[in-house]
Amino acid sequence: MKHSHKEHEHEHEGHHNHAEHEHHVGHAYHEEQVEKGIHDDHAHHDHHNHGGGGHAHHNHGSFKELFLKSLPLGIIVMLLSPMFGFQLPFQFTFPYSDIVVAILSTILIIYGGRPFFQGAVDEFKQKEPGMMALVSLGIGVSYLYSIYAVIATYVTGEHVMDFFFEFSSLLLIMLLGHWIEMKAVGEAGDAQKALAKLLPKDAHVVLEDESIETRPVSELKIGDIVRVQAGENVPADGILKRGESRVNEALLTGESKPIKKNIGDEVIGGSTNGQGLLYLEVTETGDKSFISQVQTLIRDAQSQPSRAENIAQKVASWLFYVAIAAALIAFTFWLFTVDLQVAIIFTVTTLVIACPHALGLAIPLVTARSTSLGASRGLLVKDREALELTTKSDVMILDKTGTLTTGEFKVLNVDVLDDKYTKEEITALIAGIEGGSSHPIAQSIVKYAQEQNVQATSFDSIDVVSGAGVEGNANGQKYELISQKAYGQSLDINVPKGATMSILVENGEAIGSVALGDELKETSKELIQVLKKSGIQPIMATGDNEKAAQGAAEVLDIEYRANQSPEDKYDLVNSLKNQGQTVIMVGDGVNDAPSLALADVGIAIGAGTQVALDSADVILTQSDPGDIESFIELAHKTTRKMKQNLAWGAGYNFIAIPIAAGVLAPIGITLSPAVGAILMSVSTVVVAINAMLLRLDKK
Template structure:
C-alpha cells in the first residue's frame, strides 16, 4: 500500500546503508530559538495562560488582565476602605471615622468594585457559560452582596436615620486577598510558551535557491515551490523537506526524529526541513512545502493535542463549586425561615451575613500559597512546573512514556569498549593505532576514539599517510604497515567479537585481517536505572518510545528492564499516548525533541528535558532544567506532597465555610446560638493564617 503523501510516516528518516561513523552533536543553537519571544511574554505578564488542555475553572481567569497590576493599583484604595470601615460592625484599634467618611468609603468601594472586581466577573461569566460555577462565581457572589448591601446600608442611614450595619471591610479585604492569591499563583506558574512559534523557528526564514544559470537567489521559505533546488551549507538548518541532488553530508535529525546518530546522507536520500546539515554543501530538490511538510504536520498534531480537554478534576474548583451552591441554598432558606418567623429586615441580615461568611478568603489563598511554595522548592531542584494541574494529575499517573535519546541516554556517542583481536597486539597497542589513524580527522567518532585513548593514557601512533575511504572509514601507513579502520559493513567478513547490543562497531584491519575492534554507543544516564525502580514503586509503568532503530532500543530497554517501542515517528508517539488515554489511563510523557512535542502536549502531563528544543519546552507542563532523569523522581515526590498539602489546605479553608455558613444562616438560633459577625470575622482570619502556615511546611527529601 503506498503511503499517503500527507502521512508523517513518509518523512521518517531512511535507515540507509550510509552510516559508517556517527555521533550526536549538540544542536545548542536550536535549544535557544524562540527564547526572546518567550521572555517578552513573561515580562508582559498578561499573556493568556490557556493551558494546552483548555482546562476550565482556575485557568480561565488568567487572561482577565494582569493580576499584579490590578492588585497593586487596588491596594491603596483597599487600605483606605479597611481603615475607614468597621469590621462586621466592630471598631478595630487602627480604624477611625469622621463626618461623611462613609460617603468616601462608598465612592472608593465603587471604584474598587468596578476595577478590582472586573477579572472575577469575567471569570464568573465564563464559569456560568460552562455551567460550572466555582471559585470565580463564589468570589463574585461575595463581593456583589457585600458591596450592594453596604451601599444600601449607607443610604438607609442617611434617609431613615436607623443604623444598618455595612460590610465594606469584608468587601475590601476579599477583593485584595483574591487579587493577591491570583497574582501569587500566576507568578508561580509562569507563562506558557508557544510551541507552534518555536517550531517555525527551526526552519530558516530564507532559503538559497539555485537558478538555472547556477546563480543563487535568496527568497523567503514561504515562497519555495516543489521542484526548486536549494543550497544548504554546513552548519545551516535545512529549509524544506526534499531529496539530495548533489553533495553528501551527515545530517543531525535527532531533535526532529530521535535518531541518536547524525545520519549519513548522499544523493537520492530524503532530508527533513528543520534538521541541521553538519558538514559539506548540499543541493536539495524541494519535495514538500507548507502544510504537507514534516514540521507542519508536527504543528498540526500539537494543535490537535492542545484542543483536548483536561483530565484534572481541579480540587479547588470542585470545593468552590460546592460552597457556591451551599451558600446560595443556605441564604435562601435562611431568608424564607426568618421572614416567616420574624420580619424582612432580620431575614435580609441573616441572608447577607450567610453570603458574606461564604466568601472564600482562606480558600482563595489555600492553593496559591501551596503553589508558590511548591514552585520555589521545585525550582531549587531544577523543576519548572508551568501548570499546577500537572501536579494533581501526576499523582494519578498509570503510565510514563520516556523518549530514549537525550532523555534516558546521554545522546552522545562514546567508546563502550575497545579490544585486540590478535595475539600480536595488546589492547593498548590497538588503541594507539586507532587513535593515530584517526588523528587528522574532525569526525565526531574519531574525536571519541582519540578522547578515549587520552583518558586511558595511551599515546597515538604516528602515521605517515592517512586517507579517507569514502563510505567505509580511513586507511593509512605507520611503521611500514598498512592499516584500515573501517565499519563492520565495509569489512564484510564475520568476526568473533562480542559487541554490546545496538553498538556501532569498527574494525582495525591489517593485510585483510581484523586485529582490533572498537564499539561505540549511546550511554545510559547514571540516574536512568534508579528512576525505573521509583516509577514501579509508585505504581507507574514505564514504556520507552524512541525514534531510534530496533537494536539500539532493545539494548537500552533490556538494561533498564522496561517495555519499549522503536522506530517511532511523531505520529506513532502521538497515537501511543492517545491509545493509552483512550484506555482510561493517566499518561505522563517525557521527551526532548520536536518528535516528542505533539505527545508532550497530548499527554496528561508533559515533562520536557531541558537541554532539548524550545518546541518541546513549550509543549510541556513541566521542564527539567538539568536534563537529569533523576529529577523525575523529585517531580513525582513534589506532585504527591504538593497535592496532599493542597487537600489539607482546602479542608481547612473550606471547612470553616462549611461550618460557618449554616450557623450564619441561623440554624442554631432556636438554641440561642447565632454567629455574631465578629466571631465570623475572627474565624475567617484564623483559617487564613492556618492555611498560610501549613503551606510553608511543604518540604522535599534531600537528594
C-alpha cells in the same frame, strides 16, 4: 526519535497523512492569548493554557497590576469602615466617611472586581459555578448590601451595619492569590512559534542559468532547486542533488551528532547545514512539510481538554450551592418568624461568609511554595495541574536518546583479537587512524584513548574508504578500521546490545575491535525501579532501530517501541489515553513535542530543543532522569498540601455558613460578626503556615 538516515526515510513516509485531519481548534485562540501574554485564572488553568476543559479561560488584565492599583483604595476602605460592624483600634471615621467609603468601593468593584464577574459569567455559561461565582457572590452581595446600608442610614437616621471591610479585604485577598499563582506558574512558551522560527524567511533558488534568486520560503514550489550555504537552516524538505555535508538534525531528532548527507538523501526543512554547500530539490512545502506536520500534531494535542479534576474548583462549587441553599432557607425562616429586616441581615451574613479568604490563598500559596522548591531542584513546573495528574498517572513513556541515555557516542569496550598485541596497543592504533577525523565517532575514540592515557600511534597517511571506514599506513604496515559488514567474516566477539562494532585490520587480518554505543545515564536504572514501585508502568519509545532499542530496554528491564516517528509516539500516547490511562511523557526533541503536548503531563529534558520545552508542562533543567523522581515526590506532597488547605479553608465555611444563617439562634447562639471575622483570619493564617511547611526529602 534518534535515527540513522534509513530510519529517517521510513519516518517521513508515515508523516504525510496527518495534515488532512487538521483541526484548527484553539489555534487562533492561542495566538490571541500569546499576544496578550497573560495566562491567569485560578482554578481554570486548562491544559497547556488552552481552553476546553469545561472551564472557561480568563484573560482579564494582569492580576499584579489589578492588585497593586486596588491595594491603596482597599486599605483606605478598611481603615474607614468597621469590620462586621466591630470597631478595631486602627480604624477611624469622620462625618460622611461612609460616603467616601461607598465611592471608593464602587471604583474598587468596577476595577478590581471585573475579572471575577467576567469569570462568573463564563462559569454560568458552562453551567459550572465555581471559584469565580463564589468570589463574585461574596463581593457582590457585600457591596450591594453596604451601599443599601449607607443610603438607609441617611434616610432613616438609624445606623445600618455595612460590610465594606469584608468586601474590600475579600477582593484584595482574591486578587493577591491570583497574582501569586500567576507569578508561580509563569509564562508558558509557544511551541508553534518556536517551530516556525526554525525555517529561514528566504530561500536561495538556483535558476537554469545557475544564477541565484532570493525568494520567500512561502513561495517555494515542489521541484525548485535551492542552495543552502554552510551554517544556514534548510528552508524546506528536499532531496540532495549536489554537494555533500553533515547536517545537524538535533532540533528534529534531539540527537546532537551531525548526519552525513550524500546525493539522493533526504534533508529536512529546519535542520542546520554544517560545513559544505548543498543543492536541494524541494520535495515538500507548506503544510505537508515535516515541521508543519509536527505543528499540526501539537495544535491537535493542545486543543484537547485537561483531565485534571481541579479540586479547588469542586470545593468552590459545593460552597456556592451550600451558601445559596443556606441563604434561601435562612431568608424564608426569618421572614416568617421575625421580619424582613432580620431576614435580610441573616441572608447577607450567610452569603458574605460563604467565600472564605482562606480559599483564595489555599492553592496559590502552596503553588508558590511548590514552584520555588521545585526550581531549587531544577524542576520548572509550568502548569500546576501537572502535579495533580502525576499523582494519578499509570504510564510513563520515555524517549531513549538524550533522556535515558547520554545521547553521545562512547567507547563501550576495546577487544584484542590477536595475542601479539596488548589492549593499549590496539587502542593506540585505533586512536591514531581516527585522529584526523572530525566525525563524532572518531572524536569519541580519541577521547577514550586520552582517558586511558594511551598515546595515539602516528600514521603516515590516512584515507577514507567509501562506505566502509578508514585506512592508513603506520610503521610500514597497512591498517584499516572498518565495519563488521565491510570485513565480511564472522568474528567471535561479544558485542554489547545496541552497540556498533568496528574491526581493526592489519594487512588483511583482524587484530582488534572497538564497540561504540550510546551510554545509559547513571540514574536511569534507579528511575525505572522507582516508577515500578510507584505503580507507574515505564515504556521506552525511540526512533532508534530495533537492535539499539532492545539493548537499552533489556538492561533497564522495560517495555519498548522502536522506529517511532513523531506520529507514532503521538498515537501511542493517544491510544493509552483512550484506554483511560493517565500518561506522562518524557522527551527532548521536536519529534517528542506533539506527544509532550498530548500527554496528561509532558516533562521536557532541559538540554532538549526549545519546541520540546514549550510543549511541556514541566522542564527538568539538569537533564537528569533522577530528577523525575524528585518531581513525582513534589507532585504527591504538593497535592497533599493543597487538599489539606482546601479542607481548612472550606471546612471553616461548612460550619460557619449554617451558624451565620441562624441555625443555632433558637438556643441563643448566632455568629457574632466579630467572631466570624476572627475565625476567618485564623483559617487564613493556618493555610499560609501549612503551605510553608511543604518540604522535599534531602537528595
